[in-house]
Amino acid sequence: MPLASEELTVGEMLLRHGISRRGFIQFCTATATAMALPPWIGAAMAEQLRQARRPSLVYLSFQECTGCFESLTRSFSPTIESLIFNVISLDYDDTLMAAAGDNAEAALAQAIKDNFGKYVLVIDGSVPTGAGGAYCASGGRSAVDTLREAAKGAAAIVCVGTCSAFGGIPLADPNPTGAWPVTAIVGDKPIINVSGCPPIPEVITGTLLQFVSTGKVPDLDEHLRPKAFFGNTIHDRCYRRPFYDEGKFAKSFDDEGARNGWCLYELGCKGPTTHNACATIKWNGGTSFPIESGHGCLGCSEPGFWDKGSFYAAQSSAEWGKAGVPSPRRTLELSGAAVAAGAVLGVASAGISRLRQHRSEGSSDP
């Protein structure tokens, strides 16, 4: 009697689909290379995966726009199909699954029960806590309760997108739903943040693949992002960087500089302060990335990117907080008030000085 697909190892699954050992090693080596891992990791990764049972993955969507999942479905290497059919067992995903209502809830409970302590929990979207969590609820349970329950049995949590990693747009001022990132709710599990709005698909699949093949959390930066993908800034790897060094900047989106592909620093590009792999892995199977299309980086993979002033203000600009009031006017208001206070102090100081002078002259009179 043939084994059910859940009981097969990844290697057996691959053989069923006619994928050779050599082909699988090539695929793993390509993934390892994309993650800047040593070449020998590819073979080790392939061997580990071939012998392993397909790890369970539970994908929960909270306060989000589904853009991250849309991005994930556009992964070219590895493709989402090869990932979920051959490498992992996607046991719950409310966007892809056919089940709905009670059946879907039952599927989630079953997935958690069957793989308790072993599954990878992927979170997409921020977690609203305002109004008792009522802003995002499914099956009568709030997102925050679902997260806490699902996190208990997770081997690790992968936060896909800036919303789950840092709160993203829902957390932006004034944060009406009391949104938080996963790290603010769950503190006792390994968490990997794959930020971006949305993240690069290959970065999501690459991170998942590395974790399920090695069972280890990759090297992370201070924001818990894999260093392999978030170790460099967009600016450091940007093909327009030489123009920055030469001082050649586009002044508007349709001027001579923009047509010549000069640096977009003056137009507010956040590349110098944004850590991501856009300039190297790129998008749509390595076709291009936003700067290549003529628009500056928005800094979407950084915490608080939505509240960092205008997307079109240069990096070296003063940060005057809330938008809506022109910066020069705020400067004038601030410096005007300070000058007025200084003038009062100046007049008072001169007055005291004159008084002392007058007294000393009076006392020196014979």
Add this chain to the structure above:
Amino acid sequence: MNLLDFARGPALKVAIAVFCLGVAWRILAFALLRIRRDLNRPRDSVFKSITGGLLTVGSRSWPHREFIGRTGAGEALGYSYHIGLFAVVLLFTPHILFLGSLFGITWAGLPSSLITVISVLTLTLFIAVLFRRVTNPVMRMLSNFDDYFSWFITMLVMVTGIAATAHLGASYETLLGIHILSVDALLVWFPFGKLMHAFYIFPSRALNGALLARKGATS
């Protein structure tokens, strides 16, 4: 809030407020000081006093013919690093954009690589200036904490600026944050130290010149 956000946000606001307050305070306190009434009859007209004051601003900005051999090198050094500083502060594109965000106007800048060369030259001149100060016995005697701290804080701004541009030692974000923070520190120190000479130098020369011209002396 990271270091960069802090440096160019709340820290910059406080620094600009302290700078404006301090400059207004010290200028007014200085301008309103009582000058003892000169009871002597003026040698010349009020007009001559005023022109004498204005001429002094020019004449004192250039080495005196008699002393050019002794003071020329020092003055050349002083002019060179001031020109370098102005070029770096006013003609580096990120600086222009920074000032533009504060005041609403921008202008053309120099290529970043040229600014880097000017920065390194200015930095070298700055070290030479310090060397001159500590090796010259008279200058050493005249110098106090204010001189050295003003030198240090200006140097800090330049070094962190070069490091940020060249991406030396840390990420651009961190280096830019440190650089702007050092500018904030300079703005806070500015009105209370000898950096205030930027505001005092010409009025004090003019006043001295006018007072001397009233007595019939040229300076």
